[in-house]
Amino acid sequence: MRICFIGDSYVTGTGDETCQGWVGRLCAMERQAGYDVTPYNLGVRGQTSRDIAVRWHAETLPRLAGRHDGGVVLSFGVNDCTATAHGLPRVPHDESIATAQQILQQARQTWPVLVIGPTPVGRASPDDRTRALSHAMAGLCAQLDVPFLSVWNPLLAHPSWCAEIAHGDGAHPAGGGYAALARIIHGWPAWRKWMGPLP
Amino acid sequence: MRICFIGDSYVTGTGDETCQGWVGRLCAMERQAGYDVTPYNLGVRGQTSRDIAVRWHAETLPRLAGRHDGGVVLSFGVNDCTATAHGLPRVPHDESIATAQQILQQARQTWPVLVIGPTPVGRASPDDRTRALSHAMAGLCAQLDVPFLSVWNPLLAHPSWCAEIAHGDGAHPAGGGYAALARIIHGWPAWRKWMGPLP
Numbered sequence: 001m002r003i004c005f006i007g008d009s010y011v012t013g014t015g016d017e018t019c020q021g022w023v024g025r026l027c028a029m030e031r032q033a034g035y036d037v038t039p040y041n042l043g044v045r046g047q048t049s050r051d052i053a054v055r056w057h058a059e060t061l062p063r064l065a066g067r068h069d070g071g072v073v074l075s076f077g078v079n080d081c082t083a084t085a086h087g088l089p090r091v092p093h094d095e096s097i098a099t100a101q102q103i104l105q106q107a108r109q110t111w112p113v114l115v116i117g118p119t120p121v122g123r124a125s126p127d128d129r130t131r132a133l134s135h136a137m138a139g140l141c142a143q144l145d146v147p148f149l150s151v152w153n154p155l156l157a158h159p160s161w162c163a164e165i166a167h168g169d170g171a172h173p174a175g176g177g178y179a180a181l182a183r184i185i186h187g188w189p190a191w192r193k194w195m196g197p198l199p
Numbered sequence: 200m201r202i203c204f205i206g207d208s209y210v211t212g213t214g215d216e217t218c219q220g221w222v223g224r225l226c227a228m229e230r231q232a233g234y235d236v237t238p239y240n241l242g243v244r245g246q247t248s249r250d251i252a253v254r255w256h257a258e259t260l261p262r263l264a265g266r267h268d269g270g271v272v273l274s275f276g277v278n279d280c281t282a283t284a285h286g287l288p289r290v291p292h293d294e295s296i297a298t299a300q301q302i303l304q305q306a307r308q309t310w311p312v313l314v315i316g317p318t319p320v321g322r323a324s325p326d327d328r329t330r331a332l333s334h335a336m337a338g339l340c341a342q343l344d345v346p347f348l349s350v351w352n353p354l355l356a357h358p359s360w361c362a363e364i365a366h367g368d369g370a371h372p373a374g375g376g377y378a379a380l381a382r383i384i385h386g387w388p389a390w391r392k393w394m395g396p397l398p
Contacts, residue, residue: 002244012237019227019238024218031216038211039218041240044262045201055261062254063243 001194002038002067004060006052007075010119011043015172025182033199048079048091049099056103064111071194072111074103077118077137081129089129097136104144114190115141117150119181121171122162147190154184200393201237201266203259205251206274209318210242214371224381232398247278247290248298255302263310270393271310273302276317276336280328288328296335303343313389314340316349320370321361346389353383
């Protein structure tokens with residue numbers, strides 16, 4: 001499969017000393033198990049749902065158009081929930097959900113789509129808002145029949161994720177956190193349906 | 200620095216079992232030496248200079264616009280030189296050079312630009328044409344005062360590059376070949392100027 005991974009700095013893998021991020025680590029596991037996967041990492045640091053809505057289709061087309069093995073994985077939301085100088089989120093909750101709905105409705109017309117929920121950083125702001133957004137995205141995806149994976153509780157419970165964020169730039173983990181996230185997605189049945197059974 | 204790496208499957212890292220490719224391996228070496236670099240891998244499999252001319256600017260803007268630490272690294276040409284069913288190259292030599300000139304002239308107005316020459320596969324076709332294209336691109340870059348790195352001879356001389364291509368899909372090396380290419384670029388003075396002195 002050729003897969004466009006579209007999102008923000010967590011998709012890019014900011015902070016990962018191997019420059020793989022969860023996308024590269026996940027796809028490396030699959031390749032090493034013999035599954036043929038070409039990841040296109042289309043994460044952009046700092047982007048909200050608004051920014052992603054503008055570019056996701058234009059960037060997916062030259063990578064997947066005319067092919068029968070394409071897929072789209074979306075993951076965003078943390079930047080929407082980050083506070084501006086006025087204490088308000090960069091994107092209001094309802095707008096984030098409306099934008100996600102618009103992206104998903106368009107994407108699923110052409111490609112199989114998966115959504116990975118937004119991630120915690122280990123502080124009440126933006127986590128309180130991000131957790132609410134993750135819940136709402138789960139509901140939206142259920143309505144649209146798009147598989148959604150909440151990574152919230154497993155990442156909060158993992159020894160590396162929040163610890164590496166706290167020791168890093170305050171927002172991004174290092175390789176251990178990204179490896180943990182990759183393993184969570186690796187075992188997700190909706191992802192396994194794309195790749196094949198666990199080796 | 201935030202750097203857009205724009206090109207074809209060799210930029211994507213097709214065949215690399217770690218999904219890093221030379222871009223990820225190069226930037227991982229820099230990060231682990233303490234240099235702050237965010238790579239955006241904008242390689243797309245199968246693309247020629249024509250395809251890249253259409254999208255490079257639209258994809259670079261959302262990643263680098265408004266920043267003072269952006270850079271663009273371009274690498275393409277092998278697909279231009281690949282033969283069609285009629286035995287002709289997918290893109291004629293003169294058109295490849297004209298397109299490269301157009302991209303470079305536009306890119307250097309806004310960002311610092313580096314060019315990595317196209318790579319051999321170890322067979323007369325497309326290598327005879329690709330070598331000629333690499334030479335012509337070197338001349339074009341000299342005219343435009345854009346740093347150009349020929350990787351032709353070092354890759355042909357390296358024990359992994361062509362051997363891994365022959366044992367792989369006939370076009371792409373595995374991790375050893377990409378690691379060799381990353382090390383060649385790692386020591387290039389024009390690249391070091393962007394990062395800083397070798398550790």
